[in-house]
Amino acid sequence: MIYADYNATTPLSEAAKAGMAKAFECWGNPSSSHRAGRQANALLEESRDKVASAAGLHAREIVFTSGGSEANGMVLMGSALQCGSSFRLLTSPVEHASVEKALPLLCEKLGAQVERVALAEDGALDMADFRNKLETFRPHLVSLMAANNETGVLFPVNAIAEICAHTETLFHTDATQAFGKIPSTDFNRADFITLSAHKIYGPKGVGALVIRGDRKLECTRFGGSQEIKRRGGTQNMIGIAGFAAACEDLKNSHVETIRALRDRFEAGIKNSLSDFTIHGATVSRLPNTTCIRFHGILSEILLTALDLDGFCASGGSACSSGSASPSHVLTALGLAPEKAKEAMRISWGRFTTDEEIDRSIELFVRHVSRIRQRRMDRKAL
Ligand SMILES: Cc1ncc(COP(=O)(O)O)c(C=O)c1O
Structure with missing residues (x-):
């Protein structure tokens, strides 16, 4: 073959398999306060450190999710709910289906308005159109992917992050395809960043939403107080340990x-x-x-x-x-x-x-x- x-998707690396094997032995619930729970929690936080370090971010900013699709949904829905019916989103016409297919719901059920930045030649982002729409449409959130999954075309997301910061507009980038293929310093200035493990030789069904500093999102996943109340539900420890090991192995x-x-x-x-x-x-x-x-x-x-x-x-x-x-x-x-x-x-x-x-x-x-x-x-x- x-x-x-x-x-x-990528094959699972030996490093990721070894990372996952660690979690088989560490089966406690990371939210439990007893010894078994504390062991699992130590592995969870060690994993968070490794993912954060690979992406050039702080561990506190990493919220583990079930993958890139969930992280994208959390940003869009969380921002729309945070903002209310006046929510305005500026995005592109080439985002992943997990963004694209959420838009009708945002518009029809939550009253959001969506504008798309035009594309320039060969799939690049039309930056003049971006600046123009940022000024005239005044979005609450800009969501633009770092790298396209089909064409591989890169959007200049760090430059976009800077422009958004000047206008106090929140910026989300879906870095699912960029992570591990271009330096993280090329996309890590966004306010929200989507990551996924199975594109970097880690397991499927796990990823992260990066929430920088004190940026706020309405919670859309209810449960316990996991992930500092940003995403309820007992963490997928085997997946997370594999994700962290894959991050550590990005040097290869x-x-x-x-x-x-x-x-x-x-x-x-x-x-x-x-x-x-x-x-x-x-x-x-x-x-x-x-x-x-x-x-x-x-x-x-x-x-x-x-x-x-x-x-x-x-x-x-x-x-x-x-x-x-x-x-x-x-x-x-x-x-x-x-x-x-x-x-x-x-x-x-x-x-x-x-x-x-x-x-x-x-x-x-x-x-x-x-x-x-x-x-x-x-x-x-
Ligand atoms: C750009 C992009 N975003 C999001 C996703 C979804 O990630 P996941 O499969 O982890 O849900 C993918 C997967 O193909 C992708 O390519």
Whole structure:
């Protein structure tokens, strides 16, 4: 198998497995005051320190969640409830489904108003439009992702954080895809930050919402006083210990090696095939991602052929694959729906090898050429 879908999820690292094993032995409830509870609580707080340190933040700012989706929901719902029916949110048209799909509820049930910042060429954020909407729409919250899960395009979120701070506007960034792939100092100035463990070789079902300093959010998860009353519910200790170990292991991410492998793949495709577009290639993007569209070939057809040869990638995001409608991210780039259905996301990671890149180029050349030839033969009949 050649796994090229690291933006969907990453394999569990040995470090994360070892971290999780620690929590198997430390099974007390971290909220209990007796010895078993205190042991679990020590592991919980040690884990919080490790996540905070990897993200360049204070431990107190880390609220453990069930993942990136929950953290995004907590910020949007918590801010809307904190603000009341006058809530105004400024976001983008390419956010993850956990943001995008919350918007109708915010507007229809909570009376919120939502504006979206326009995109510039190749999926970059139109900063002039951002400044203009910040001034005229005067949002209570800006929510813009640090890195797009489908194209890998980066938004300049630290610069945005500074601009928001000047206008006293709260800023949330979904750093689920950025964390571990770009330095945390590129996104950690936001007021609220979303993180997820399973994109950094940790377990699924755990992540964090970072709430900086004294920023306030209405609580939307009720239960005990866990997470300093910011998210009720007994913590997922096995997940959290695995997340912390994965954070500690980020030094082994080999980001520059992955970038070189990704660039070699793209160069190999350019040398052997024509009539394709790599989306986001002209702007800043994640070092591991190639969003590519072979003109005239539905990604579903190409991915099925590649899968039979053991190559795993996805058409659009993992969440939208399997759905008949084209990805909202690609249509927001201005692609017609039929063209958006031609796009596929290839994302490499720490376990990708040179040999896999060579074999992948070979597979793409073989299948793209074969599908195109077959089509020409049919036309000729
Ligand atoms: C940008 C982005 N945000 C949020 C999420 C959701 O994270 P989780 O799977 O931890 O809920 C994902 C997952 O694909 C993502 O790519």
